[in-house]
Amino acid sequence: MMNNQPEEPPPAVHAHGLTVRRGTGRHPRTVLDGIGFDVPRGRITGLLGPSGCGKSTLMRAVVGTQAHVTGTLDVLGRPAGHPELRSRIGYVTQAPSVYDDLTVRQNLDYFAAVLDPGRAAAERRRAAVEQAITDVDLTTRATALAGNLSGGQRSRVSLAVALLGTPELLVLDEPTVGLDPVLRRDLWNLFHDLTARRGTTVLVSSHVMDEAERCHDLLLMRDGRILAQDTPEALRTRTASATVEEGFLRLVDEANANANANANANANVNTNARAEDLTRETQR
Numbered sequence: 366m367m368n369n370q371p372e373e374p375p376p377a378v379h380a381h382g383l384t385v386r387r388g389t390g391r392h393p394r395t396v397l398d399g400i401g402f403d404v405p406r407g408r409i410t411g412l413l414g415p416s417g418c419g420k421s422t423l424m425r426a427v428v429g430t431q432a433h434v435t436g437t438l439d440v441l442g443r444p445a446g447h448p449e450l451r452s453r454i455g456y457v458t459q460a461p462s463v464y465d466d467l468t469v470r471q472n473l474d475y476f477a478a479v480l481d482p483g484r485a486a487a488e489r490r491r492a493a494v495e496q497a498i499t500d501v502d503l504t505t506r507a508t509a510l511a512g513n514l515s516g517g518q519r520s521r522v523s524l525a526v527a528l529l530g531t532p533e534l535l536v537l538d539e540p541t542v543g544l545d546p547v548l549r550r551d552l553w554n555l556f557h558d559l560t561a562r563r564g565t566t567v568l569v570s571s572h573v574m575d576e577a578e579r580c581h582d583l584l585l586m587r588d589g590r591i592l593a594q595d596t597p598e599a600l601r602t603r604t605a606s607a608t609v610e611e612g613f614l615r616l617v618d619e620a621n622a623n624a625n626a627n628a629n630a631n632a633n634v635n636t637n638a639r640a641e642d643l644t645r646e647t648q649r
């Protein structure tokens with residue numbers, strides 16, 4: 366039978382059995398533990414979880430800069446790290462990567478020239494730089510040295526660099542840390558604008574749970590595992606919670622209770638097995 370439903374586009378990111386070990390020496394730690402998730406195209410997916418749960422590691426795996434990655438990780442239809450993905454992904458790390466001795470516009474000119482070199486592309490580069498400066502609302506600071514900017518302004522220069530070349534996927538590692546509420550709101554408006562107008566997929570991490578409400582979809586993480594993948598509304602409904610934060614805490618409590626129940630069950634199995642061994646020994 367013909368199916369007339371419009372086909373769902375393939376996810377921007379698809380992970381299955383994704384495992385990452387970090388650390389040198391004989392005993393590297395498992396930081397992501399066989400996780401699976403999808404990041405839908407053209408939407409904002411929030412990656413949320415407490416500090417140290419593995420958010421940055423997951424993002425580094427997606428952009429292809431993380432070593433010791435196993436399992437399946439497809440990004441925009443290619444294996445993560447594929448050279449073709451370089452120009453299709455914009456990545457902003459937690460530490461803003463800008464040159465302090467260059468102005469905002471010079472920083473962008475430099476990165477634009479790396480991304481789109483050659484004299485013939487000069488006009489395209491100029492337009493891209495102006496657009497990126499406007500996008501992050503730094504027009505009035507375009508001629509300021511990056512070293513003289515506030516922390517929040519420097520983060521926005523990093524974001525502007527990531528926006529050059531109109532990437533299909535934007536990967537943003539805690540972009541709103543240290544920003545005041547007005548700038549945070551403006552940045553979230555920009556993310557929504559990018560998804561609505563350009564169809565950009567945004568994968569953004571945060572450990573501030575109230576930012577979860579601004580995302581279309583959520584990936585909730587804890588201890589290297591995905592606790593839930595849901596929309597904020599579905600998560601609140603499923604956990605009978607007023608906020609995503611409350612829902613997240615309920616899921617954490619549930620996961621802890623299950624882990625304790627499993628540990629107790631295993632302990633009982635071991636105790637019973639030891640008791641049986643002892644009985645056999647004494648019967649000999």
Ligand SMILES: Nc1ncnc2c1ncn2[C@@H]1O[C@H](COP(=O)(O)OP(=O)(O)OP(=O)(O)O)[C@@H](O)[C@H]1O
Binds near residue numbers: 421
């Ligand atoms: N270079 C490294 N070598 C070994 N372990 C590491 C390394 N970098 C990070 N880790 C460990 O990997 C785990 C996940 O770190 P990651 O930075 O991905 O977490 P995060 O959720 O992004 O934290 P935060 O919100 O604080 O940035 C942590 O337990 C951390 O200690």
